[in-house]
Amino acid sequence: MKILVIGSGGREHALVWKLAQSPKTTRIYCAPGNGGIGRMAELVPLPVDDLDGLVEWARKEQIDLTVVGPEVPLALGIVDCFEKAGLRIFGPSKAAARLEGSKSFAKNLMQKYGIPTATYQVFTDPGEAKAYIKKKGTPIVIKADGLAAGKGVVVARDLETALRAVEELMEDEKFAEAGKKVVIEEFLQGVEVSLLALTDGSAVLPMTPVHDHKAVYDGDKGPNTGGMGAFSPSHLVDDNLVTRIKSEILEPTISALAKEGIIYRGVLYAGLMLTEEGPKVLEFNARFGDPETQVILPRLKNDLIEVMEAVIDGKLADLELTWKENKALTVILASGGYPLAYEKGKLIYGLDQKGQVQDEDVIIFHAGTKYVDGKWLTNGGRVLGVTALGKDFADAKKKAYDVVKRISFEGQHYRRDIGDKAVNNL
Numbered sequence: 001m002k003i004l005v006i007g008s009g010g011r012e013h014a015l016v017w018k019l020a021q022s023p024k025t026t027r028i029y030c031a032p033g034n035g036g037i038g039r040m041a042e043l044v045p046l047p048v049d050d051l052d053g054l055v056e057w058a059r060k061e062q063i064d065l066t067v068v069g070p071e072v073p074l075a076l077g078i079v080d081c082f083e084k085a086g087l088r089i090f091g092p093s094k095a096a097a098r099l100e101g102s103k104s105f106a107k108n109l110m111q112k113y114g115i116p117t118a119t120y121q122v123f124t125d126p127g128e129a130k131a132y133i134k135k136k137g138t139p140i141v142i143k144a145d146g147l148a149a150g151k152g153v154v155v156a157r158d159l160e161t162a163l164r165a166v167e168e169l170m171e172d173e174k175f176a177e178a179g180k181k182v183v184i185e186e187f188l189q190g191v192e193v194s195l196l197a198l199t200d201g202s203a204v205l206p207m208t209p210v211h212d213h214k215a216v217y218d219g220d221k222g223p224n225t226g227g228m229g230a231f232s233p234s235h236l237v238d239d240n241l242v243t244r245i246k247s248e249i250l251e252p253t254i255s256a257l258a259k260e261g262i263i264y265r266g267v268l269y270a271g272l273m274l275t276e277e278g279p280k281v282l283e284f285n286a287r288f289g290d291p292e293t294q295v296i297l298p299r300l301k302n303d304l305i306e307v308m309e310a311v312i313d314g315k316l317a318d319l320e321l322t323w324k325e326n327k328a329l330t331v332i333l334a335s336g337g338y339p340l341a342y343e344k345g346k347l348i349y350g351l352d353q354k355g356q357v358q359d360e361d362v363i364i365f366h367a368g369t370k371y372v373d374g375k376w377l378t379n380g381g382r383v384l385g386v387t388a389l390g391k392d393f394a395d396a397k398k399k400a401y402d403v404v405k406r407i408s409f410e411g412q413h414y415r416r417d418i419g420d421k422a423v424n425n426l
Contacts, residue, residue: 001305004058005030005041006048006078007069010332010367010385011290015067015304016041017363018297022305029063035376036355036366036384048073051081058087065090067308071147074286075101079266090308092286096257096264100286103145103183110281113256115249117281118273120185126170129182133162139187143283144169146178150214150226151339153283155187190275192282193234194292195242197250197270198307201263203316204250208299208323209237210292211421212271216339218417225339226382229418231329231393232295235425236274245272245279253284265311294365294385295328326389329396329419331404335368336411338381343411344368348376348383350407362388362403378409393422 001024005015012030016037020028030037031044031054046053048070058066066082068074068091077094091097098105104122109115118141123129133140133156142165144152152175156162169179194210211234216222237245249270257264269285269292288296297304301322310319335342348369351357355376356364365387368380386403390396397419404414420426 001064003028004063004066008032008034010365011293012069013037013365014293014297018304022303024305034366035369035371039354055085092266095262097286099284118185118188124181129166141185143183144175144179145181148175148178188273190273195270197268200311200314200316201265209234227291228332228415230291230295231419235422291330294330294387299324327393327396329400330385330387331400331418333384334382334413346378346409348409351376
């Protein structure tokens, strides 16, 4: 089979890496990809939002399966475009992707169908939003309604921060159209985890639970990023809790969408808070997470093409996922200044020509790199994801950070506490 992966980050590198292992794969492409992906797949110089161009190219090259990584093309309707052209594609439709593309849509759906989440209000007027915050007090959470690359959420612990968040989103238009409408919701106390599931619109098949690290600095300090690291499985989510999340959140959400006339096929990603009252939804994403994918796929034993075809063909009920016993941990190496302004083009030291290191238990997933004249250069905010497999979390953490120390570039930043919660059972 000829496979096309859409996207250019660490998630897409992990997808390419896993898909390339399938005996069904004969050739693999990535649009637009990055330097590291280019060592495994043929890069296609088309941006993820050029839906017509991607459809035309896939039809011309007779692509057998397209896999969509990022949220933007899903929100734009890439799945609808490919299916209309008679091309097989993995991911939810434009209508289904609204679950991520509009937080107010997701919150209203959850409220209507009794799916546990934080109480909230939606605002289009900044004055009304500020008045509501003053009435409710802090801590409080302010979210851009639309897509903001994982950076449109502010957890405000004081009134000044909350009011400034409203100004930045709604008045200064920090995220353009995405922030003109905001969701303001109660601050949930607890521990945050992620559970991704596969669904064909009927059956729901949870994957291994993941613990993500969104804040830029150690101790979960500083602004949110797209993710600074992850580990899997989460030590806080056992099989009984997975079953509960499936029955109370995942299945009711798929059923609710169906009642609204929307069939959801693909990955449903639930960002959850484990509260004293039970798991509650913080947000939904309509695709594989990043960096969650980098700790999920290395542990997955199944052929990923077979898994995706079962989703597309409505045969997920016949499938069982199997996982390696190893623990997985990813540390993200980021450019100095990320998630704010940062420079590109910094020379990366410590990688071989394939963009890897000589360690059989460690995989380097490239997020923001390019390969020029035999040299690796930074080309994004999140640059590399160092993923290690170990017999336990302490082993996986040691292997990952041993390799992290062998890689360097000017301004390099990374968290030093990825996995500590699992190692210390916190």
